[in-house]
Amino acid sequence: MRRGRRAARLLCGALALAVTAARGAEALAPYAIVGDAIPEPLTGAPGDPARGRAIVADRTRGLCLLCHAGPFPEERFQGNLAPSLAGVGARLSPAQLRLRLVDGRALNSGTIMPSYYSLTGLGRVGRAWQGRPILAAGEIEDVVAFLATLREPEGTP
Amino acid sequence: MPPRPGSPLPAALLALLITWAPARAEPVAPAERRSGFEEMGPGIQAMQRDDDVNPGMLAVADGAELWTAAPPSGRPSCAGCHGEAASAMRGVAARYPAWDARTARPVDLQDRVNACRRVHQGAEPLAYESPDLLALTAFVATQSRGVPIAPPDDARLDAARAQGRALFAGRQGQLGLSCAICHDDHWGRRLGSAVIPQGHPTGYPLYRLEWQGLGSLQRRLRNCLTGMRAEPFGFGAPEYVALELYLATRAAPLPLETPAVRP
Numbered sequence: 001m002r003r004g005r006r007a008a009r010l011l012c013g014a015l016a017l018a019v020t021a022a023r024g025a026e027a028l029a030p031y032a033i034v035g036d037a038i039p040e041p042l043t044g045a046p047g048d049p050a051r052g053r054a055i056v057a058d059r060t061r062g063l064c065l066l067c068h069a070g071p072f073p074e075e076r077f078q079g080n081l082a083p084s085l086a087g088v089g090a091r092l093s094p095a096q097l098r099l100r101l102v103d104g105r106a107l108n109s110g111t112i113m114p115s116y117y118s119l120t121g122l123g124r125v126g127r128a129w130q131g132r133p134i135l136a137a138g139e140i141e142d143v144v145a146f147l148a149t150l151r152e153p154e155g156t157p
Numbered sequence: 158m159p160p161r162p163g164s165p166l167p168a169a170l171l172a173l174l175i176t177w178a179p180a181r182a183e184p185v186a187p188a189e190r191r192s193g194f195e196e197m198g199p200g201i202q203a204m205q206r207d208d209d210v211n212p213g214m215l216a217v218a219d220g221a222e223l224w225t226a227a228p229p230s231g232r233p234s235c236a237g238c239h240g241e242a243a244s245a246m247r248g249v250a251a252r253y254p255a256w257d258a259r260t261a262r263p264v265d266l267q268d269r270v271n272a273c274r275r276v277h278q279g280a281e282p283l284a285y286e287s288p289d290l291l292a293l294t295a296f297v298a299t300q301s302r303g304v305p306i307a308p309p310d311d312a313r314l315d316a317a318r319a320q321g322r323a324l325f326a327g328r329q330g331q332l333g334l335s336c337a338i339c340h341d342d343h344w345g346r347r348l349g350s351a352v353i354p355q356g357h358p359t360g361y362p363l364y365r366l367e368w369q370g371l372g373s374l375q376r377r378l379r380n381c382l383t384g385m386r387a388e389p390f391g392f393g394a395p396e397y398v399a400l401e402l403y404l405a406t407r408a409a410p411l412p413l414e415t416p417a418v419r420p
Contacts, residue, residue: 059349063332066349077350081343112343114332122333129331129386 028117029137033106037095041144042102042117042137052146055139056085062135062143067113071150082113087153097144101135116140184341185355190411193354193419196345201366205418213295213364213416216288216371220296223289230279235293238277242300250298251306251413254402256313263317263398266294267373285392291371295362298415305410306359314402317395321403324396330387339381351420356381357408358401360417367420374401 029042041047055062057072064070069078070085092100099106102117115121116134135143194202208214225236239245250266257264257272264272270293271282283290308314325336339348340356347353361374368376375397382389390396 077347079349080347112334112338114334122329122331123327124329124387125331126383126386126388134331 028119028133031098031102033099034095036099036107037093038098038102039095041141042098043141045138045141047138047141047143047145049142049146049149051139052142052144055135055143056146061139063114071152071154084154085147085150087150089148089150090153092147094144094148097147098140101140101143116143184407185344187410190357190408191355192357192359192411192414192417194360194414194417196352196354197418197420201418201420205360205414211364211416211418213362213371213418216292216295216362216364217299217416219288220292220294220299223293224296228274228278228280232278232280234278235273238273242296246297246300248301248304250301250415251304252309254314254317254398254405255309256311262395263314263402265374265398265401266297267375268393268398270294270297286373286376288371291362291373294373295371295416298361298413301413302415303412305412306405306408308402308405308409317399318402318406320396321399321401324400325403325407330382330385332386334385336381356404357411358404359408359411360414360419362415363417363419365419371416374404 031038031040031042056064056070057075059066064085065072065075065078067079067081068083068085069080070088072078088097100113103115104111104113105115105118105121114134117137117140118133119131194205197205204210204212221242223235224242225234227234227237236242253269254263254265255269256262257268259272259276267285267290270290274280275282283293328335328338336356339353344353344355358374361377362371364371365377375392378397378400379389379392
């Protein structure tokens with residue numbers, strides 16, 4: 001009985017997920033991929049690098065430093081699952097950075113980097129997180145603006 | 158009458174729930190398997206090694222008392238049926254989860270303790286993560302310290318084990334991660350401040366400094382699921398037992414080390 005209900009809930013969950021994804025996808029700002037980049041910003045307002053830095057360093061919002069290291073001398077314990085963010089603004093244009101944040105699966109279907117602005121292809125999303133992307137469009141633009149300032153390669157003072 | 162909670166999710170449903178490209182993950186080869194103990198600093202290792210300072214031993218002592226305490230029903234204590242735990246329970250935890258013929262489903266050690274209470278002692282089941290259930294489970298598992306994990310060769314467990322493997326390999330949650338990405342592909346790397354262990358269930362129930370208390374393997378799995386921003390299962394859910402079954406296969410023949418200490 002309880003089990004039956006759970007199975008039913010799971011099934012509804014799966015169906016609801018498909019619906020939410022469709023509904024959520026409408027709520028996301030549309031964007032166009034050109035080559036390996038998203039040339040147009042997701043919002044009208046330009047991103048703010050200072051806000052972007054705060055998001056990247058925040059382990060419950062950006063989560064970036066769980067996996068990446070970068071030029072953040074004040075942050076202890078940066079992860080090493082991913083390439084360092086130092087100098088990434090010299091390696092990649094803002095448009096390229098935007099696609100890597102929005103949905104890196106477009107470039108590498110096996111990537112472990114989360115898709116920060118996508119609702120598709122996700123399963124069993126926790127209730128608190130359903131129907132919204134990891135970062136909002138404005139936050140993506142803030143992070144892009146910040147990453148674009150990271151022009152010094154690793155080890156440069 | 159509990160309807161077959163051991164029955165696996167239909168494959169099609171699983172595929173719906175868990176999507177996206179599977180990780181390239183290969184399970185860690187038996188000779189390279191290592192306990193999370195190896196990933197810890199010397200201070201915490203010493204704390205686990207020394208029974209006089211291992212905080213988990215307090216619960217084991219509580220469990221020893223519960224082992225011999227008669228339930229209010231007047232039915233026998235655990236010791237009344239099983240006798241001396243040091244001999245009767247040696248090796249038992251190393252072969253759990255196991256098939257329970259009475260309910261026709263796989264059960265983990267906590268379920269087994271509660272089944273004995275219900276069936277043989279006429280007592281209420283103990284709540285998940287309650288001090289008494291953790292203490293009894295820790296006491297029983299401690300009798301198997303040093304015994305290599307050896308999952309039962311029982312075909313009735315295959316379906317649940319396969320379900321556990323699918324849950325382990327599939328991407329889930331808002332972050333689109335899988336257990337395998339971290340524990341098969343990236344163990345030994347740093348996730349923020351934590352070194353990612355291979356994720357073996359060798360020490361449960363164990364004392365976790367972050368919890369400031371003892372917790373079960375299901376509590377640990379719950380932590381990893383919420384970290385992935387996936388919906389955790391309810392304590393006692395068949396999905397957890399399925400994961401525990403797969404984890405045991407994946408960990409064999411590492412020796413048990415209950416009560417372990419972890420950061």
